[in-house]
Amino acid sequence: MPATRLIAIAFFLGVCGVAQADPWWLEPPPPAIQENQQSAPDAPKDQNPKNEVGETFWERTVSDPVALSTVIIALFTVVLGIGTWVLVLDGRRHSRHALRAYVFADKAWFFDLGRPEGKRRIKAKEGIVGCSVVITNSGETPAYNMIHWGAIALCNPAEQDAVLVVPALDLTQNSNTLAPGGANSKTLFRPGKITPAEIAEVKAGTMLLYLYGRIEYDDIFGWRRYTNYRLSFGYSWPPYGSISLNFSQRGNTSDQNE
Numbered sequence: 001m002p003a004t005r006l007i008a009i010a011f012f013l014g015v016c017g018v019a020q021a022d023p024w025w026l027e028p029p030p031p032a033i034q035e036n037q038q039s040a041p042d043a044p045k046d047q048n049p050k051n052e053v054g055e056t057f058w059e060r061t062v063s064d065p066v067a068l069s070t071v072i073i074a075l076f077t078v079v080l081g082i083g084t085w086v087l088v089l090d091g092r093r094h095s096r097h098a099l100r101a102y103v104f105a106d107k108a109w110f111f112d113l114g115r116p117e118g119k120r121r122i123k124a125k126e127g128i129v130g131c132s133v134v135i136t137n138s139g140e141t142p143a144y145n146m147i148h149w150g151a152i153a154l155c156n157p158a159e160q161d162a163v164l165v166v167p168a169l170d171l172t173q174n175s176n177t178l179a180p181g182g183a184n185s186k187t188l189f190r191p192g193k194i195t196p197a198e199i200a201e202v203k204a205g206t207m208l209l210y211l212y213g214r215i216e217y218d219d220i221f222g223w224r225r226y227t228n229y230r231l232s233f234g235y236s237w238p239p240y241g242s243i244s245l246n247f248s249q250r251g252n253t254s255d256q257n258e
Contacts, residue, residue, distance in 0.1 A: 100219040101139035102256060103146065103178060105229040108133035108211055110152075110239035112194075117240040127193030129239070131211045133231075136183045143178040143217035143225075150213020150229075152190040154198055157208055157232075164212045164230060164251060178217070188213075199237050208234040212251060227254040 111117075114126025131152055137143050147169070155163040178184055188211070194202075201207040212230040219225055230251030233239050 099140050100221065100223070101137050101141050101143035101178070101180070101217060101225070103135055103137050103139075103143045103215050103217055103225070104227055104254070105213075105215075105231065106134050106136040106183065108231050108245050109241040109243065110209055110211070110233050110245070111241055112238040115238035117238075117242065127195070128189065129194050129209065130187055130189040131209075132185060132187045132241075133211060133213070134183050134185045135178075135215060137178045137180055139219075140180055141220040142180060143219065145175040146178050146184075146215065146217035147173060147175045148184065148186055148213065148215045149173065150186070150188055150211060152188055153210050153212070154190070154194070154202070154207055155210065156206065160208075160210065160230070160248065161250060164210055166212065166214045166228060169214075202234050203237050205235045208232045209239065210248070211245065225255055227256075228252065 108131055110129060110131045113128040114122045135148060149169060151167050153164055202209060210232050215227040217225050228251060230248040231245035232248050233245050
């Protein structure tokens with residue numbers, strides 16, 4: 001915007017020069033030129049008959065320095081008003097981006113209830129796969145009426161877009177407020193137990209465990225915001241909490257730029 005301001009200042013100074021009492025283009029010509037112009041006294045006075053009544057608006061404006069400067073200043077005022085309104089809109093948009101809440105999935109990890117890290121196996125619980133996910137608000141203001149839901153699925157990476165459809169919202173869950181810099185955790189479980197054959201495919205990377213979900217919340221300006229996330233785990237087993245998940249190349253979307 002500094003360049004625009006410099007152009008506006010230069011244009012304004014030019015207008016001030018136009019508005020002077022005797023603009024340079026209306027100064028009388030030198031005496032010699034005046035004599036040449038008056039050398040034909042018998043020439044018809046009305047070769048191009050145009051009186052004041054017949055003059056066009058533009059001709060009268062150009063011949064009158066006050067009228068010309070008024071028109072230019074009026075045009076400049078309109079342009080300046082439009083520029084000011086654009087600046088106001090841009091300032092509002094910048095304020096929304098700078099002050100709004102931004103809620104994302106920060107970290108997550110899978111676990112097998114029957115294979116706790118650093119502890120003895122629990123045979124009865126082996127194969128029960130769960131996941132803990134932590135979401136954080138990295139914005140400057142609270143996230144109001146926040147709801148968060150998701151699911152766990154096992155599928156081939158090539159089929160993830162068809163399989164990993166965000167489940168319908170559970171209307172029974174309560175909303176809450178997440179303060180700036182605050183965190184909120186949720187634990188989800190996969191229905192049923194994972195089988196030895198599925199574990200073998202996870203180790204081989206032909207199938208991956210996916211955690212996917214959606215976060216919705218209101219920002220301080222009353223806009224409804226959302227974040228979709230998708231994380232995956234594979235190529236090893238069991239999924240200890242010390243092994244972080246990878247964000248999928250697809251399925252992670254939000255309205256952070258709106």
